[in-house]
Amino acid sequence: MLRLPVELPRLLGWQFLALSDYLGGRPVFFQVDGEQLRVYADLGRAALRIGGEALVPLAGFSLRPISAPGCAGPTAGSPTSAPASR
Numbered sequence: 001m002l003r004l005p006v007e008l009p010r011l012l013g014w015q016f017l018a019l020s021d022y023l024g025g026r027p028v029f030f031q032v033d034g035e036q037l038r039v040y041a042d043l044g045r046a047a048l049r050i051g052g053e054a055l056v057p058l059a060g061f062s063l064r065p066i067s068a069p070g071c072a073g074p075t076a077g078s079p080t081s082a083p084a085s086r
Contacts, residue, residue, distance in 0.1 A: 013043045
């Protein structure tokens with residue numbers, strides 16, 4: 001693994017934040033290495049874990065849509081919608 005000088009990620013981070021601000025963007029850092037979390041915290045960023053895995057009990061599980069009060073149900077063209085009649 002390539003080891004960067006300690007200050008380089010912080011310097012690049014500040015430059016990226018400044019450029020994003022200048023362009024009106026909202027910077028996001030994805031798949032951050034655990035060793036670099038401190039750098040992002042120093043940049044004023046907060047860590048948010050996304051994209052974890054889910055355990056789904058298969059007994060009784062279905063991909064069919066359910067009816068619920070106030071739920072519009074599947075939309076036209078969605079994978080669970082009925083095919084259009086001709």
